[in-house]
Amino acid sequence: NAGVMQNPRHLVRRRGQEARLRCSPMKGHSHVYWYRQLPEEGLKFMVYLQKENIIDESGMPKERFSAEFPKEGPSILRIQQVVRGDSAAYFCASSPPIRTAHEQYFGPGTRLTVT
Amino acid sequence: AQSVTQLGSHVSVSEGALVLLRCNYSSSVPPYLFWYVQYPNQGLQLLLKYTTGATLVKGINGFEAEFKKSETSFHLTKPSAHMSDAAEYFCAVSESEGGRRALTFGSGTRLQVQP
Numbered sequence: 001n002a003g004v005m006q007n008p009r010h011l012v013r014r015r016g017q018e019a020r021l022r023c024s025p026m027k028g029h030s031h032v033y034w035y036r037q038l039p040e041e042g043l044k045f046m047v048y049l050q051k052e053n054i055i056d057e058s059g060m061p062k063e064r065f066s067a068e069f070p071k072e073g074p075s076i077l078r079i080q081q082v083v084r085g086d087s088a089a090y091f092c093a094s095s096p097p098i099r100t101a102h103e104q105y106f107g108p109g110t111r112l113t114v115t
Numbered sequence: 116a117q118s119v120t121q122l123g124s125h126v127s128v129s130e131g132a133l134v135l136l137r138c139n140y141s142s143s144v145p146p147y148l149f150w151y152v153q154y155p156n157q158g159l160q161l162l163l164k165y166t167t168g169a170t171l172v173k174g175i176n177g178f179e180a181e182f183k184k185s186e187t188s189f190h191l192t193k194p195s196a197h198m199s200d201a202a203e204y205f206c207a208v209s210e211s212e213g214g215r216r217a218l219t220f221g222s223g224t225r226l227q228v229q230p
Contacts, residue, residue, distance in 0.1 A: 004158070031216070033216075033217065033218075035218075035220075041222060041223075042205055042220035042221055042222045042223050043159070043205065043218070043220045044220070045217040045218060045219065048216060048217055055216075056216075056217055058217070059217065091158055091159065093159075093218075095216070102147045102164075102166065102209050102216060103149065103161055103164050104161075104216075104218060105161065106151070106158040106159040106160070107158050108157055108158040109157075109158050111156075
């Protein structure tokens with residue numbers, strides 16, 4: 001049973017370019033979460049999605065960032081017009097649809113470097 | 116609103132010594148509590164969780180944690196440290212009520228194990 005998959009593992013973008021980060025949840029999981037980890041800091045929640053729905057985006061920056069989890073395919077975190085401050089590790093997590101299952105299983109992360 | 120405080124950003128112990136990593140939380144509703152471990156350049160792995168029931172929780176790799184409501188604490192312990200325990204450890208909290216599933220993380224404690 002494969003775990004949470006993220007790609008790419010490393011991504012380099014120049015300032016002003018777009019970054020697309022992909023996340024495939026564990027089999028049978030329909031809840032996806034995105035977190036950002038800045039150097040030497042803990043993880044900060046960005047957005048929580050279920051299939052075709054954004055449930056909680058309270059941690060998402062208001063501009064340039066968007067997320068989706070389509071009916072088919074992986075969840076995508078999209079950062080437009082990247083700036084140096086976007087350099088971080090972005091982690092995706094998933095959890096099963098059971099209402100009482102609150103543990104989240106994390107992927108290996110995508111490390112974004114903006115030059 | 117929730118928050119997590121991890122006392123001590125760096126902890127160093129000798130191999131075979133007791134490991135104690137401190138975590139205090141703040142939550143307006145009964146919390147669900149988690150400890151995760153992160154090895155360099157990897158994602159987070161769930162060590163253990165507290166949801167309801169027994170307040171002493173056992174996890175993987177010989178770790179355990181005790182939920183103390185009166186002290187709002189969830190400290191992580193291991194009786195005897197092993198070199199392979201060297202990693203970063205994160206305490207996290209989520210809400211048991213209200214449906215908000217986002218995890219709020221502490222800033223992490225880096226554990227060093229000396230031979």
